[in-house]
Amino acid sequence: MSAPTTARGIAAEVRSGARRAVDVVEEHLVRIEAHEGDVHAFNLVLADAARAQAAAIDEAVAAGRPPGPLAGVPVALKDNLCTRGIPTTCSSRILEGWKPPYDATVVQRLAAAGAVFVGKTNLDEFAMGSSTENSAFGPTANPHDLSRVPGGSSGGSAAAVAAGFAPLALGSDTGGSIRQPAALCGVVGAKPTYGLVSRYGLVAFASSLDQIGPFALDVADAALLLDVLAGPDRRDSTCLAETAPSASARLGEGVDGLRIGVVRELADAEGLSAEVRGRLTEAADALSAAGAKVAEVSIPAAVYGLSAYYLIAPAEASSNLARYDGVRYGLRAGRAAGTGDDPADVSAMYTQTRSAGFGAEVKRRIMLGTYALSAGYYDAYYGKAQQVRTLMVRDFEAAYRDFDVLLAPTAPGTAFELGAKTADPLTMYLNDVCTIPSNLVGHPAMSVPFGGGSDGLPLGVQVLAPALGEAVMFQVAAALEACAPPVPVSPMRGGSR
Amino acid sequence: MTTGEARTDWETVIGLEVHCELRTQTKLFCACRNSFGEEPNTNICPVCLGLPGSLPVLNRTAVEYAMRIGTALHCRIQASQFHRKNYFYPDMPKDYQISQYDVPINADGWLDLPSGQRVGIVRAHLEEDTGKTTHMGGGGRIHDAAHSLVDYNRSGVPLVEIVSAPDMRSAEEARAYVDELRAILVATGASDGKMEEGSLRVDANVSVRRRGETAFGTRCEIKNMNSLRSLGRAIDYEAARQIALIEAGGAVTQETRHWDENAGRTGSMRSKEEAYDYRYFPEPDLVPVDPSPEWIAAVAAELPRLPAERRAALAAASGLPGDSEAVATVVRLGLDDLVEAAAASTATASVAVRRVANEVASDPEAAARLDRVAFARLVAMEAGGELTSAQARTVLKAIMDEGGDPAAVAAQLGFEAMDSGDLDRVVDEVIAGSPDEWARFCAGEEKLQGLFIGAIKKATEGKADLKAASTLLRARRGG
Ligand SMILES: [Zn+2]
Numbered sequence: 001m002s003a004p005t006t007a008r009g010i011a012a013e014v015r016s017g018a019r020r021a022v023d024v025v026e027e028h029l030v031r032i033e034a035h036e037g038d039v040h041a042f043n044l045v046l047a048d049a050a051r052a053q054a055a056a057i058d059e060a061v062a063a064g065r066p067p068g069p070l071a072g073v074p075v076a077l078k079d080n081l082c083t084r085g086i087p088t089t090c091s092s093r094i095l096e097g098w099k100p101p102y103d104a105t106v107v108q109r110l111a112a113a114g115a116v117f118v119g120k121t122n123l124d125e126f127a128m129g130s131s132t133e134n135s136a137f138g139p140t141a142n143p144h145d146l147s148r149v150p151g152g153s154s155g156g157s158a159a160a161v162a163a164g165f166a167p168l169a170l171g172s173d174t175g176g177s178i179r180q181p182a183a184l185c186g187v188v189g190a191k192p193t194y195g196l197v198s199r200y201g202l203v204a205f206a207s208s209l210d211q212i213g214p215f216a217l218d219v220a221d222a223a224l225l226l227d228v229l230a231g232p233d234r235r236d237s238t239c240l241a242e243t244a245p246s247a248s249a250r251l252g253e254g255v256d257g258l259r260i261g262v263v264r265e266l267a268d269a270e271g272l273s274a275e276v277r278g279r280l281t282e283a284a285d286a287l288s289a290a291g292a293k294v295a296e297v298s299i300p301a302a303v304y305g306l307s308a309y310y311l312i313a314p315a316e317a318s319s320n321l322a323r324y325d326g327v328r329y330g331l332r333a334g335r336a337a338g339t340g341d342d343p344a345d346v347s348a349m350y351t352q353t354r355s356a357g358f359g360a361e362v363k364r365r366i367m368l369g370t371y372a373l374s375a376g377y378y379d380a381y382y383g384k385a386q387q388v389r390t391l392m393v394r395d396f397e398a399a400y401r402d403f404d405v406l407l408a409p410t411a412p413g414t415a416f417e418l419g420a421k422t423a424d425p426l427t428m429y430l431n432d433v434c435t436i437p438s439n440l441v442g443h444p445a446m447s448v449p450f451g452g453g454s455d456g457l458p459l460g461v462q463v464l465a466p467a468l469g470e471a472v473m474f475q476v477a478a479a480l481e482a483c484a485p486p487v488p489v490s491p492m493r494g495g496s497r
Numbered sequence: 498m499t500t501g502e503a504r505t506d507w508e509t510v511i512g513l514e515v516h517c518e519l520r521t522q523t524k525l526f527c528a529c530r531n532s533f534g535e536e537p538n539t540n541i542c543p544v545c546l547g548l549p550g551s552l553p554v555l556n557r558t559a560v561e562y563a564m565r566i567g568t569a570l571h572c573r574i575q576a577s578q579f580h581r582k583n584y585f586y587p588d589m590p591k592d593y594q595i596s597q598y599d600v601p602i603n604a605d606g607w608l609d610l611p612s613g614q615r616v617g618i619v620r621a622h623l624e625e626d627t628g629k630t631t632h633m634g635g636g637g638r639i640h641d642a643a644h645s646l647v648d649y650n651r652s653g654v655p656l657v658e659i660v661s662a663p664d665m666r667s668a669e670e671a672r673a674y675v676d677e678l679r680a681i682l683v684a685t686g687a688s689d690g691k692m693e694e695g696s697l698r699v700d701a702n703v704s705v706r707r708r709g710e711t712a713f714g715t716r717c718e719i720k721n722m723n724s725l726r727s728l729g730r731a732i733d734y735e736a737a738r739q740i741a742l743i744e745a746g747g748a749v750t751q752e753t754r755h756w757d758e759n760a761g762r763t764g765s766m767r768s769k770e771e772a773y774d775y776r777y778f779p780e781p782d783l784v785p786v787d788p789s790p791e792w793i794a795a796v797a798a799e800l801p802r803l804p805a806e807r808r809a810a811l812a813a814a815s816g817l818p819g820d821s822e823a824v825a826t827v828v829r830l831g832l833d834d835l836v837e838a839a840a841a842s843t844a845t846a847s848v849a850v851r852r853v854a855n856e857v858a859s860d861p862e863a864a865a866r867l868d869r870v871a872f873a874r875l876v877a878m879e880a881g882g883e884l885t886s887a888q889a890r891t892v893l894k895a896i897m898d899e900g901g902d903p904a905a906v907a908a909q910l911g912f913e914a915m916d917s918g919d920l921d922r923v924v925d926e927v928i929a930g931s932p933d934e935w936a937r938f939c940a941g942e943e944k945l946q947g948l949f950i951g952a953i954k955k956a957t958e959g960k961a962d963l964k965a966a967s968t969l970l971r972a973r974r975g976g
Binding site: 080081082088090095098100101102104199200201202203204206207208234235236237238315316318319322323325327328329346350370373374375378382 | 554590645778
């Protein structure tokens, strides 16, 4: 392939008129047509709408109007982001037939930046999972090996980028749902500082943890996409009022003199493969060789992260998902919906609708969360988990007095076989042990591909930064990318296995 | 069971929870209009419908109105947080209500009733209203309805819930409290206080105990009273029910009870065991509200005068008692300015209070049109004896209906003030016409004065100053 595949390259050529946006989108639709049947990255491919958007970009270029920083760049949207008039399913039966009457803020910003939406990507139902197997519409396969999971919950988005269906994609990250699939699919994925990107139009899983972030083929593309997404939004009260420095500001500056800490508790976390540990050490050594001062650092409270997360996230989810009751939109159980008898009364309607509409993992978390918030248990569970959060913030702040960024593994290993962990939720939950702390403290973190495992599948290393430290985080990520061992490329993007 | 009967051996303990809709332009968390009486489901948006992905954004004016209420109720205004109150109900689009829980914006205040009694205010917090469900078929209640219709226009309308301490001891006190609270809410401009339209909704916590006991009895929460009258009836009924229950050897169960206006009784809605576990937790979609000291001070500085203060001012100006019905009426209707415009002296002020409370108050629309200067002139004429009170009322009615200058209207109506010589002559004629009655009056039969006054009024076609006539009668009798 001679034409540029990065978003930067595509946008530059489209802006200059060297390449038409309609041709760019067609190339990607051809690849989707060829491989989507195997990968199942999408719940919905927006072929016609994408062609129309691309044509509008070409018109803008021809008319001399500025087409935006993402001119003609195909972008895949996780299917928990609201798109006006286009089904938004969260990969759940319960939202069957629902078309949002509005666009998410990030969708508006991307459209204004000239992006072209190629489809809505598959996810674990309501973003609850680490393998994209908890989808009501079937799992997504890892483009590097179709027998493996792509990670999750943003597995469809990660797979779409890895398969070359789009150079960019949006995901949401509540406990690692961008970073873990990015690592497993060999792409870059970043969770920004909580509040840097508006959540308006992101269907909530756990409101105090959810953040929207970019997937890209390289660090510079991820920074470009994040810069388009970031910024204040009056419609989200938790969105920060200040504008952070550009994520692209310090790309290419290297790491000379930067202080980088390797988080001991995460490097030694339960269930990590030896290969993952090995790659983390390699990454630390490479950064050290590039001039950074690398040392070990301790975040003692990090060991409680998983436990705290599995109280807070389900608690908020139990409340956020209460609205799916069959009254106003989506599924209403009954004969017309093909879910048995019509409910006898309103209480039966709730029970039948929610029983039929939610999958097992969603039900499990609603029950966990309801229990954690119940009278008499609140202090012992939800209250205690919030205290852990406070402790963890304190530990991270202490670490950032001595270090500019921190280093940790992203996922415990390479992509696992489809079905390997579905029988045991706790093993599945361990996938997020290294990513969860950043969500609990609201700090940014990103996964950068760093070579592969002995199975030929990609591996990632995680860079963590203090709140609004995106510029230095991307700076280090770019340096890591530059010194990384060869990263496996999926066969759909021309790689070989 | 008898109701409304005063039981001297028992004491009723009442605390009230008042929900008051704020009159903001827009809803609490979205830009939809805050209006009443529109076509169902036309005034809605993704936020107040709780659509997936939507987020609430707090209305600053609603916070300010809540602060006004807190200031008027002498509360501590504090940094506060919103919580989610989780329970399933079809008219609640998110199946949780955004409310305040452990840290309300207003806490620990008080309200003085016109009688001087002080009622504690525990809290006055902000929350969102729900939609409205209409149950079709069955008994109009959710469990036996054939189907239900939901209107979400009201969903997200800002409410302040004002929780009193259990400081009231009778239905009458409870009514006086709601009446005074309503006057305060209207005065602050935060609410229109219309109980019948549902912009003011009152729930009552009622318990009883034997007089002299210090511990509270088990309470029941009574809902669905939509007027002051039904509030009073419901409290009396409920207190009598609880007393009868205890006296028969039973015990009161803590529960929520529904007032049935037509049947005149309360019925069980749900017991404590069936009570919802609301699973409150801090609302993660909103940041804490932390009003600055400057903002709190500005709200206090801009707060209009409150009813108690206005009643005191009117009483001082007019010499009438502060808890008199006339003074209370003027303040309740917000017609203080009319009185003040006419209150050149104590005499004019007291005449003005009476005219406003009796005549002007009966026609609020005309009251709003009434020319302040003309009213002041009329009051001066009556206070100065140029018009009798009967004539003044007639002239007032005329200028309320059609405007005009009171002197000109009086002249047109032929209301020339009688001079004292004319009145002397009429008094003598009336006495001469009823010699027997006059003798009995002179012998001390006081009630006969009415007969003579009536005759004088008739003879002068109502033009006589009856106060002067009564003075003359007594002078003739010799005291
Ligand atoms: Zn609205």
